[in-house]
Amino acid sequence: MTRIEAVRGDITREQVDAIVNAASSALLGGGGVDGAIHAVAGPRLLEECRRLRNTTHRDGLEVGDAVATGAGDLPARWVIHTVGPNRHRGQTDPALLASCFTRSLAVARKVGARSVAFPAVSAGVYGWDADEVARVAVTAVRADLAARSGVAPEIDLVRFVLFSDRLLAAFEAELG
Ligand code: AR6
Numbered sequence: 001m002t003r004i005e006a007v008r009g010d011i012t013r014e015q016v017d018a019i020v021n022a023a024s025s026a027l028l029g030g031g032g033v034d035g036a037i038h039a040v041a042g043p044r045l046l047e048e049c050r051r052l053r054n055t056t057h058r059d060g061l062e063v064g065d066a067v068a069t070g071a072g073d074l075p076a077r078w079v080i081h082t083v084g085p086n087r088h089r090g091q092t093d094p095a096l097l098a099s100c101f102t103r104s105l106a107v108a109r110k111v112g113a114r115s116v117a118f119p120a121v122s123a124g125v126y127g128w129d130a131d132e133v134a135r136v137a138v139t140a141v142r143a144d145l146a147a148r149s150g151v152a153p154e155i156d157l158v159r160f161v162l163f164s165d166r167l168l169a170a171f172e173a174e175l176g
Contacts, residue, residue, distance in 0.1 A: 020079075029046060052069065094136045
């Protein structure tokens with residue numbers, strides 16, 4: 001069984017195999033959790049992101065998709081970059097947000113990560129409501145894990161790392 005939990009904290013401090021970044025399509029850093037992750041990870045992370053842009057991701061990363069890099073100086077081993085839908089650009093389809101979580105889990109399995117920490121993707125600059133992000137995230141993660149239970153390699157821990165009490169309460173309410 002995979003443990004799913006929510007904690008309040010700074011995702012850059014998480015000692016898990018993979019942390020998920022709420023990136024932009026450009027994959028070259030930004031503000032919010034993206035900026036925090038790049039600041040702690042250091043220049044190696046940006047180099048790896050640039051390499052992706054010069055090879056497999058010349059047009060950047062699509063909304064709802066995910067891709068892994070190393071984690072530079074972070075305690076985690078991998079950073080999984082995903083691009084949430086931007087409500088301010090009319091990207092209001094919950095399936096796009098759900099895809100961020102399921103694609104990130106697929107990438108985590110591909111690299112062999114057994115523990116994964118997620119931020120509240122799209123709940124910041126991209127303008128989604130905390131309760132909706134919590135509902136979509138928890139539903140998507142639960143459904144994904146249920147669909148793959150018993151299929152190796154398994155993920156042992158999914159931890160939502162929330163930056164505010166408001167977000168933590170929203171996720172706790174969904175997790176029940
Ligand atoms: N640990 C955990 N959560 C954090 C941290 C942290 N260190 N820092 C911020 N958050 P946002 P988005 C929370 O704006 O809405 C960037 O510029 C934050 O409080 O980081 O998906 C990218 O480059 C909020 O609840 O991501 C993109 O252009 C949540 O993380 C754009 O922002 C997500 O907020 C992505 O916007």
